[in-house]
Amino acid sequence: MFSLKNFRENNLKMTQDDFAKMVGTRQDVVSRWEKNPEQISLDNLRIIAEKCGITIDQLVKFKKNVPTPLNVKNTWRIPAFTKNAIIDYIDHYLLKTNNSLEDNSIISDLQKRVKNISKPKIAIIGRSDVGKSALINALIGTEKMPTSWTPTTSIVVYITNISDRPKYIEEDVWIFKDSVGKEKGWDYQRLEDEEYCRTWKLASGSADILYSYGTRQGECFDKNEAGSAVVFVESSLLDVCEIIDLPGFGTGDRIDDDLMTLKVKRMADILVYMSISNGFMRSEDIEYIKESIQNLTILENDHDNIKPLSNLFIVASQAHIVNAGNKQTLNKIMDEGCERLVRTMPNDFWKRRSLITKHEYTKSDIRKRFFTYTTDIDDLRQNFNQDLCSIVESLPLIINEQMKTDISSFAESASDNLKNKIKGFVQLTNEREKYIQLLAKIKENEPKRTYDNQNRRKDLQDNISILKRESITKFQDKYKEIINIEHIVSVIEQCDFKNKKDDRQALGSYLNSQLQTVLQDTIESNTKIFNNKINEYIAAYKKSVAYSEIPGISVNMPPFDVTRAFASGLAGLATFGALTFWASTFGNLGAYILVTKGVSVLSALGISIGGGTATATAAIASIGGPIVLGISLAVIVGISVFAFFSGGWKKSIAKKIVAEYVKNNVLDKYCTVISNYWQDTEIAFNASADKLEVDWGKYIDNLSELINNYDIEDIKHKLEVARSLKSFFDHIPL
Known part of the structure; x- marks a missing residue:
């Protein structure tokens, strides 16, 4: 049975009085609820869940069917083969000639260049209450991630395949400091640099450690020590790409979250922007999306048959909460959200991108990048999953040619x-x-x-x-x-x-x-x-x-x-x-x-x-x-x-x-x-x-x-x- 007292004390770490103020009731009412949890009405459970930024299912720990993880073709094996062939060729040459990289700086440059080629990255971005972490869990397999990893991620989390874990790391998760000296932000691209990473390391362990350091409810959150984490997971999707889970913006408690989100998302080749379906495309969402479009990697071309803005996903999340997931209602919400976005774009908004792609962007191009998503109803995430699979499988082939x-x-x-x-x-x-x-x-x-x-x-x-x-x-x-x-x-x-x-x-x-x-x-x-x-x-x-x-x-x-x-x-x-x-x-x-x-x-x-x-x-x-x-x-x-x-x-x-x-x-x-x-x-x-x-x-x-x-x-x-x-x-x- 659901224990409100346990949830309040261990998860929220709040007094009865503070909790009562948060949910808009009296302290004595909270006391009665804790003594008799069965007296808590569905409406009150909904209010508690909304105030805590979680679903009722998460609140009462209801176990439901887990979505099937996204299954993609491993097209990364092609650029990986090219990359490894060149690295082996370099190693063989150095071994055969007995020359060091210091003697051959030009080969050292080549080696660094090749090693810096990595899997395409998907950045998941949105406000702090939209279900980013739930989406990631569904894509890679919920059973691989802790259920306490709530939608309140407060640090940048890089999620990569366990097969890509450096030899010096044994744990599933490493937490990194927010800063070292005057340097701000751990550099994920230096993951193979053991000395560098050990200097930045704050903690390590199983995925559960993310709760302490990586959520706003975590006991270590107020220390402001953690800035990022890397998580190693076995997943079909991660055979082909890497995922960046960015802190929810707009919380107001840590301005650095917003700054880091904007900086890190520029590493991404694919951007998934999530806006909750029953509050879809607020003014803040529109500003973030426009800023993101301006910096979005340009992929579209006739040669590779890449359609306009194929690496942009604007997602109406938790779609099941709108009229029980009614498609007609959701399409209307997305139509209206697209219209609000387009109205804010002056005629010359697309001019730089159009000069490069030779494509005249229309409202139809943008509307095609709107999707619904929920872990509750398969049909409402099908289009998103199909489009994401398509672009994720295509990018390694483009990377290989380039x-x-x-x-x-x-x-x-x-x-x-x-x-x-x-x-x-x-x-x-x-x-x-x-x-x-x-x-x-x-x-x-x-x-x-x-x-x-x-x-x-x-x-x-x-x-x-x-x-x-x-x-x-x-x-x-x-x-x-x-x-x-x-x-x-x-x-x-x-x-x-x-x-x-x-x-x-x-x-x-x-x-x-x-x-x-x-x-x-x-x-x-x-x-x-x-x-x-x-x-x-x-x-x-x-x-x-x-x-x-x-x-x-x-x-x-x-x-x-x-x-x-x-x-x-x-x-x-x-x-x-x-x-x-x-x-x-x-x-x-x-x-x-x-x-x-x-x-x-x-x-x-x-x-x-x-x-x-x-x-x-x-x-x-x-x-x-x-x-x-x-x-x-x-x-x-x-x-x-x-x-x-x-x-x-x-x-x-x-x-x-x-x-x-x-x-x-x-x-x-x-x-x-x-x-x-x-x-x-x-x-x-x-x-x-x-x-x-x-x-x-x-x-x-x-x-x-x-x-x-x-x-x-x-x-x-x-x-x-x-x-x-x-x-x-x-x-x-x-």
Whole structure:
């Protein structure tokens, strides 16, 4: 029999008085319920369950039929075979040649690149009461997860196949700290790094440990120590993908939950957004979905027969609670939810995505991405399961093709560089005097080259300051055009918004989208100017070190890759500013840099396929992130509480909206976003420029040692290694 006292004391850890206040009754009534649980009416059980964010079944621990776990074809075995074949090829080469990775940094780069290719990731996101964890349990098999893992997950939970568990981990669950020193958030992509993970480890054990550290009811929640967890489960679905269960947003108790949710979901290749069916598509849902669409990995294309937005699922969860799961009622709810979403999207909302995909997005495209879900009625989750299976099975095949193209391009570039290096070694053995002259010229010119480079750096730094000021000024002007009474009235009339709460919220959302588009347009136009300046800087640097073109000294210099050295300076940074856009257009190395910074695998690999356009678009769309979303939500909440009478209500609403934007310091917050973007850009540029100088200095030192020592046997050995490496890249198995 259900024990309310046990539930109150052990699960909620509340006094009778506190519990009575929560459910809206008196303490003496609670006392009677605990003495005689059979006297608790169904209505009161429903109230208790709703206040606790669980179902009545979960409250009374009613055991019902468990949905069959999602059964998918293991298409990941194909890219896994490709990946393992390349890794084995690398290992065999190193064993055969007895060379270390330190001696062959280019192979080390390849090895890291290949190892970073991982299964596609599904992110489950939504408010804290929508049933995210219940969905995951159903997909992978409820019996594999603890029943106490309620829909109140408070940390990021990565769920992966038990076969992918690193050898140093024995338990089913590891809990990781929220931060270590100044570093925030454990990096899931470093799961194979034992030393790193042990530094971040907070606790480990069976799946039950998630209750203590991973839910708001858990005894360790208030300590704020835990930030994420990894769970290892045997599941057909996890043979093909990985799942990220994100904290429910909008609880208000930990703002970091919302920030972490926005950050981590950008790792996802598939996004499942859940909104409870009897409160479907609230204004907060609409803002989160629009933000998510802007950052959603672009998959659709004719070649792979991927339909528009196939990796987006907008789910009406717990569908059985609406008119006993009546399909007609649920379809009406989803139709209305889609209409509310589309009304908040200005005409240019889709423009960046459309430029890439050549597809004109319609309301029909969006409506097709709406699904019902419940664990209670098979028929209400069938469409969701079928569509999810289809896209999950397709993605590994896309990853495999893009991985092979990426590795092939990398190998071709490496082979060309090694070809030039071989020519240089051959010439050095025959014409050492020319190299002595060359080295003398290089050292003689170093003071002038350094001086000229410092001036070019100063010019570019000044240019960053100018672009920052211009960006802020341009945005301020556009802001004033949007957040003014006349424009707002025109939007009301154009979109036929009415004088009611839902329409006022939709109006606020529409205006926020306009501002977000202006922010992106402003940043993008000046970022393109900056990227041209970066390319000019790199071109000038290349020219300044192109000593093989000196008249009278015709030699094959060992190659020095200026662009690669500059780009590698970004690898240790948290944010790149405008250089994110540049890196996304830089092919293979850009892909490697971005995938290590939390970009989805498909987005990063897509760089080498589509010229970087898709990833560059995502980089621009992510500007502002949590700050911009927070602005949108605050304004919508503010304007929704106003009440207006008929008559001149349109102008009255417009005035109130303008006042709300002023009250929330919206313009200043947007300007801060722009300022921080260019500040990050300057930091990233300086780091890359410094790395370029360091690498050039090492290049000169290595060249000096090679020429001055002139150990013919050593040169022959280097020549042999270079030829061996070229053969390695020429015959890489793809």
